[in-house]
Amino acid sequence: MRIGIVGGTGGIGEGMAMRLSQTHEVRLGSRDLSKADEASRECRLAVEERGLPCTLGGCSNQVAADFGEVVVLAIPFKHLIGTIESLSGLEGKVVVSPVNPMERREFFTYVPPEEGSAAQLVQRLLPESKVVAAFNVIAANRWKAIDEELDYAVPVCGDDAGAKQTVLNLIRGVPQLKGYDAGPLATACMVECITPLLLNVARYNKMHDVGIQFH
Numbered sequence: 001m002r003i004g005i006v007g008g009t010g011g012i013g014e015g016m017a018m019r020l021s022q023t024h025e026v027r028l029g030s031r032d033l034s035k036a037d038e039a040s041r042e043c044r045l046a047v048e049e050r051g052l053p054c055t056l057g058g059c060s061n062q063v064a065a066d067f068g069e070v071v072v073l074a075i076p077f078k079h080l081i082g083t084i085e086s087l088s089g090l091e092g093k094v095v096v097s098p099v100n101p102m103e104r105r106e107f108f109t110y111v112p113p114e115e116g117s118a119a120q121l122v123q124r125l126l127p128e129s130k131v132v133a134a135f136n137v138i139a140a141n142r143w144k145a146i147d148e149e150l151d152y153a154v155p156v157c158g159d160d161a162g163a164k165q166t167v168l169n170l171i172r173g174v175p176q177l178k179g180y181d182a183g184p185l186a187t188a189c190m191v192e193c194i195t196p197l198l199l200n201v202a203r204y205n206k207m208h209d210v211g212i213q214f215h
Contacts, residue, residue, distance in 0.1 A: 001170065004068025005029060006061045007075035007083060009039040012098065015143020016072060016135070018043045019150075021056035023173055028056060029064025036060070046146065062087055070094045070166060072135070077101040077118055084125045091128035094163040097188075098135035100195040107203070108196035112189055119157065119188035130163035132156060133188035134171065134179070136195055139209040149175050152211040155182035155191045180214060 001024045005013045008028035017028045017040070028043070030036035036058030047054040065071050065087045075083050077099050099118040103111050115121045119133035134156045142150060154171050156179055158164040164181060171179030182191055198210045 001025070001166075002067055002069045003027070003170075004064035004066070004071045006064050006071060006073050006087070007079070008064065008072075009035050010074060010076075011140025012135075012138075012143055013072070013074035014039055014043050015140055015146075016074065017056055018047050018054075018146050019143060019174055020170070021054045022047060022052050024170075025055045026057075027059050027064045027067045029059050029061040031061060033058070033060055050146070062089075065090055065093075068093065070096060070170065072096045073099060073122065075099065080118060080121065081125065084122065090126050093129055094160075094166050095122060095126055095129040095131050096135065096167060097122045097131060097133050098138075100136055100192045102192075102196040102199075108199040110189075110193035110196050112192070116186065117189040117192050119185055119192070123159075123185060130158070130160040131185060132158035132160075132163050132167045133185065133191055134167050136191050137198065137212055139198075139211070142209045142211065151176045151213070152178070153214045154179045155194075156180065157182045157185050157188040157191055159185045178214075 003026045006029045009030045017026050028040045040058035044054045044056045097119040101118045113121045123131040168179040202210045
């Protein structure tokens with residue numbers, strides 16, 4: 001599968017690229033092409049040094065959007081609208097939002113947009129795309145620790161059954177990662193607010209990279 005990661009030079013984007021490029025063709029996008037090239041080169045080296053296959057290249061955000069059958073928006077919430085408005089050609093594509101709108105105050109708190117969730121905002125901005133909320137609850141450090149398995153659950157929300165199944169299959173292709181259908185896109189708010197909860201649990205219990213599992 002061809003996967004384009006928009007805003008891929010952050011920790012989550014780079015970590016996802018290293019994991020997914022072992023079994024898929026991945027393009028890591030950025031507003032800064034030189035930054036994308038450097039990040040993809042470093043990620044590719046990290047994977048290949050471990051004797052693993054890797055199909056990964058750097059490009060602009062628009063090229064990543066054009067390339068991907070699945071396009072991941074690995075960007076902070078504050079840049080979400082501006083980034084989406086800078087892109088074209090996402091009609092009909094599966095667009096994945098791992099975006100969590102939150103703020104750090106006295107503690108981490110969920111601050112959704114008026115649409116109800118970041119994923120629903122993405123769907124409003126991209127009415128012809130098949131938006132799926134996924135990968136919201138995995139810390140960047142865990143994505144990038146490629147010597148370790150991701151023994152986590154990933155809730156997936158979306159209104160298009162085929163798009164949701166595509167993302168579930170993508171998740172299940174990563175060793176130990178488990179995808180679960182969490183309902184329509186309207187339930188994305190329930191998933192997005194788990195991340196500030198996890199950050200608070202980690203902070204107040206002196207833990208690192210807390211995740212979730214379903215049993």
